[in-house]
Structures are given as C-alpha cells and as structure tokens.
Amino acid sequence: MKQMTFTYQPTLSAESVTMQNEIAMAEEIKDTSIISIKNLNVKTRDGAILKNINLEIPKNKIVVLLGPSGCGKTTLLKSLNRLTDLHKELKVSGQIIIDGQDIMKAGQNLSAMRQRMGLLSQRPFPLPASIYKNVAYGLKLKGIRSKKLIAHSVETNLKRVGLWNEVKDRLKSPATSLSIGQQQRLCLARGLAVKPTIILADEPTSALDPISTKIIENLFKELKQHYTIIMVTHVLRQALRLADHVVFMYYGEIIEQGHPDEILKNPKTTILKKYLIDGN
Amino acid sequence: MNKKRRLTDSLVNIWMRGGLYILLSIPVFIGIGLYWKAAPLLNEHSLTELIFSSKWFPMRGEFGFLPFIFSSVYVTLLAFILSAPLCLFAAIYLTQFGKMRLLNFMLPVIDILAGIPSVVYGVWGILVIVPLVSDKIAPFFGTISSGYSLLAGGIVLAVMCIPYMLNMLIEVFNTIPVGMKEASLSLGATHWEMVKHVIIRKGFPGIISAFGLGIAKAFGETIAVLMVVGNTLNITLSPFKAGYPLPALIANNYGEMMSIPDYDSALMFAALLLFVVILIINLFFRYFIHKTEKI
Numbered sequence A: 001m002k003q004m005t006f007t008y009q010p011t012l013s014a015e016s017v018t019m020q021n022e023i024a025m026a027e028e029i030k031d032t033s034i035i036s037i038k039n040l041n042v043k044t045r046d047g048a049i050l051k052n053i054n055l056e057i058p059k060n061k062i063v064v065l066l067g068p069s070g071c072g073k074t075t076l077l078k079s080l081n082r083l084t085d086l087h088k089e090l091k092v093s094g095q096i097i098i099d100g101q102d103i104m105k106a107g108q109n110l111s112a113m114r115q116r117m118g119l120l121s122q123r124p125f126p127l128p129a130s131i132y133k134n135v136a137y138g139l140k141l142k143g144i145r146s147k148k149l150i151a152h153s154v155e156t157n158l159k160r161v162g163l164w165n166e167v168k169d170r171l172k173s174p175a176t177s178l179s180i181g182q183q184q185r186l187c188l189a190r191g192l193a194v195k196p197t198i199i200l201a202d203e204p205t206s207a208l209d210p211i212s213t214k215i216i217e218n219l220f221k222e223l224k225q226h227y228t229i230i231m232v233t234h235v236l237r238q239a240l241r242l243a244d245h246v247v248f249m250y251y252g253e254i255i256e257q258g259h260p261d262e263i264l265k266n267p268k269t270t271i272l273k274k275y276l277i278d279g280n
Numbered sequence B: 001m002n003k004k005r006r007l008t009d010s011l012v013n014i015w016m017r018g019g020l021y022i023l024l025s026i027p028v029f030i031g032i033g034l035y036w037k038a039a040p041l042l043n044e045h046s047l048t049e050l051i052f053s054s055k056w057f058p059m060r061g062e063f064g065f066l067p068f069i070f071s072s073v074y075v076t077l078l079a080f081i082l083s084a085p086l087c088l089f090a091a092i093y094l095t096q097f098g099k100m101r102l103l104n105f106m107l108p109v110i111d112i113l114a115g116i117p118s119v120v121y122g123v124w125g126i127l128v129i130v131p132l133v134s135d136k137i138a139p140f141f142g143t144i145s146s147g148y149s150l151l152a153g154g155i156v157l158a159v160m161c162i163p164y165m166l167n168m169l170i171e172v173f174n175t176i177p178v179g180m181k182e183a184s185l186s187l188g189a190t191h192w193e194m195v196k197h198v199i200i201r202k203g204f205p206g207i208i209s210a211f212g213l214g215i216a217k218a219f220g221e222t223i224a225v226l227m228v229v230g231n232t233l234n235i236t237l238s239p240f241k242a243g244y245p246l247p248a249l250i251a252n253n254y255g256e257m258m259s260i261p262d263y264d265s266a267l268m269f270a271a272l273l274l275f276v277v278i279l280i281i282n283l284f285f286r287y288f289i290h291k292t293e294k295i
C-alpha cells in the first residue's frame, strides 16, 4: 500500500490547523491575490500565443487552467516563472506582479524568485543525476549544506508524493531509470523540497494511475493551506474536485473564469459550452 | 502476395547485411595490407626498438620512429590545448547565452571554415603563422625560431580543428531538452549553474566524443602541418623548434628513395602506426562515451 499520510511534514500537519482557523483565514484572504497579471502578451514571429491576458490569482487557492490543446496554458505557466526567457523566439510584454514585485523587472534575484515557484512541467524532466540528487538539487542551490537536513527533506518529500517505498532502495540510481509516472512524482517532490509558495503544475497527473492520482490530488488539497497552486488539467472531473477558481482559455485568450460550479455547470459562452459537451 | 512480401523482406535483409559486412571489412583489409607491407621491417627489428629508438638512419638500416611519434603527439596535444577550451566555451556561449541571430549567422560560417581544403590552411600558416612565430612569439619568449616549428603546426592544426569540434559541440548542446534546462532554472539555479549542472553534465559524453574525434583528426592531418612544421628530426620540448610528424614522413617520402632496402616497409609501418593509434583513440573515446552515457 502506498503512503497516504503526511504527518511527518512538520510545517504541514493538517491537524494543526483547526477548522475555525481555516475559515478565518479564508475570510481574510478572500480578496488578496498573490499574482496579478496585467496585459500579458506573448508573441512569436508567426503570431500571438497569449493575447492581452489579465488575471488575478488568489492566495492559497487552487486555480485550474482549462482549454483545448495549444491554447497557451503551458506558455502562461512558463511566463509566470520567466522560463520564456529560454525561448529566444518568444517576445513577452506586460506586467506580472508577484507579491508586489514585477517579475519582468527582476534582474539579480531572478533565481530566488523562481525558487518561490515550483514548476511541474507537462512532461517530467529529471536532471541528469541520481534520484536522491534530483530532490536534493534545489536545497543545495539554496546553500543548505547539512547532510542530515537534506536527507530528511529527500525522504519527507518522496513520501509526500507517494514515491518513497518504490525508490528507497535505489536512491543512487539515475532518475531516468524511473517510469514516466514515477518521474512525474519525483519532479513534484523535487519542486516541493525547495518550499515554494506557489506551485505551477502542468497536467501533474497525466501519466499517473488512479491511486497515484489520488495521492497527488489529496496532497494538493493539503498544500493549498500554505501554497497557491496553479494547475493545468484536461480532466474536467479533476477540475471540479480540486479547483477553487477555473480559468477557461481559448486561442491565447481568457474566455471565462469563475467558481468551478458556475463555470463548469452554467457556462455562459458557446465556446465553453461546446468544450464541456465535447469533454464529457 | 504474402510470399512476395516475405521474399522482398529477406532480400532487403541480405542486401543490408552484405553492405554492412563490406563496410566493416574495409578497415580490416587496410590493416592487413599495411601489416603485410610493413612485415619485412618488423621481421628485422623488434617493435620496441622501432617505437622507442630515436636513431633514424635509413641508409644504415636503422629505423627509430620515436622523433616522429613524439612530434605527432606534441603537435596534436598542442592543437588540442589551444582549440578544445575555446570550442567548449564558444559552443556554450552560442547555444546558451548568445542571441539566436548570432548562432544562425555562425553556423554557415563554421560550415565554410570546415570545408576549406587543408592546403589552404597550410598556405595561410606559411603566410601568417610562421612569420608570427618567428617575429613576434619567439622573441617575446626570448628565443629565436625560423617560425617553421611545432608551435606553428599546433596553431594551424588548432584552427583546422575548431570548426570541426565546434560544429559537433553545438550539435550536442542543442539536443539537450529545453525541459531539463527549465527544471534546473525553476529550482533556483542561475543561468551559469544551469549550464554547469545540465548542459555540461548531460552533454558530457558528447563533449568527450567531440574532443576525441578532434584529436583523431588532428593526429592524422597531413598537408597543412607538413607545410609549417619544419620537417626536421628533433625530440625537444621547445615549441619553437621544428618537428616531423608521422603523416609528414609518409607524405614527404613515399615513392622516393626506394633504393634503400626496407624504406618502403618503414613508411608502411608509419602508416600502420597512424592507423592503429587513430583506431585506439576512437575505440577509447567510444568506450568512454558508453561509460558516461548512463546517467
């Protein structure tokens, strides 16, 4: 059986936060957004990928991005992290304000800023190193030297994603020797280890079996108390299960957004209606 | 119908396998041919004597190849030291830091440089590098040199190897998936840390193989080196003295002085030596790549 409890994570024990606290917190942050995107445009020579995106991401919620393939969901996630810098063919303009700081202007502290956002990419890309080193990587970049601390973090985070039992006897083997689903969970563990405040998850469960999917979904629900999660999924039922806020995109534009019950049950636009009908 | 398809299938199979065997047998035949021709020399002298003796007096029947081997290794290493770090950094810069326009501009330039015949590099060496060594570099180090030297050979070889290695390295770095770079950056690496941990790490087998092929090419390069290296028997550590690499020995003397007994075999032995060394370099680097590729 897979590990399903997360009590060994000292900062995250669900029990420590009482129901009342949670409600109080929810009230408090109702209107506070952690990320605000203003007039974001991403262009290539052939045309626009994202067109004038304006979006507020509420703190400590799960925001789900929905939309047909190629509508720009991944590009939006990558802009938040400025990974679009790597693609020299992309021209990014606009404002992305995270915690009051415009990341488009982040110069020196770009890597610190990126560390605050854990990215789980659509396809898992383990680093060319062992399983252990993959999880330890971000910690070492942070300057953590203590072997004990690192070992503890590796174990905890691998347990959180339900991978520990599968890999604990071969932590030294290359991460590429894992299956795709295992790699996907490894990448999540690796991202969590650096303790980001925002998690960008691009179809995090697309290669997982139902049990692992359940583990990740539960983990996300837990993480929501301390993290803001922006997630892409093509599974409408998953969106219903997890989302606090749903954003529907189409050809680089945001067409509709709101509470999942509204968006998914009473769509206003014909485009979304059609998408939902075809999706079910 | 089915029968015909199966027949085609087996015919294609035989055809491809035949081609493969022919291809594989070429180096074997070359090796055997060279050995057969060098055999008279090998019957009269021991292998250690041939390789480790520095007495080269063909008239007296003394064939010590050490000066040639030494020059070859010296020039090759010099060329490697001059070109490898340069290529590595240039390739990293072009693929990871520079503008895309720069890379797009450089790629055809590199291709053109790689396509220039080696004779042209040799002429360029005589016109530019040889005077540079004799008038500038040697005086700077407080010695005199005719310019026709191991250093000139090394520099010309390095320049010839640069486009060759650079091309391979750019190829290697461009095949590293962007997602892996993104992973490293999103975990908080700076751009340079990402290059160190992902590009160099992941590209390591490719870097080694580019270097290995570069060395093998440099070791066997003939004309351009022959034109600037001085072709004088010498075992010296000074880069300002002339040398006489193996390929130059063969190219300069083959077909001449056939009156001297065993001279023919000696040149064949030199060719065999070159052949074996390049084979070993290649095999070694292949093995090395295989070893490091698993991560």
Ligand SMILES: Nc1ncnc2c1ncn2[C@@H]1O[C@H](COP(=O)(O)OP(=O)(O)OP(=O)(O)O)[C@@H](O)[C@H]1O
Residues within 6 Å of the ligand: A044, A049, A067, A068, A069, A070, A071, A072, A073, A074, A075, A076, A087, A089, A090, A122
């Ligand atoms: N580096 C790039 N250069 C050119 N075009 C790009 C680049 N990256 C993405 N695109 C284009 O931008 C559009 C949006 O791509 P993106 O990956 O964001 O889609 P997506 O919504 O994530 O799709 P999917 O659901 O299939 O993952 C696509 O048409 C894609 O071809």
Ligand SMILES: [Mg+2]
Residues within 6 Å of the ligand: A073, A074, A075, A122, A202
């Ligand atoms: Mg995508």
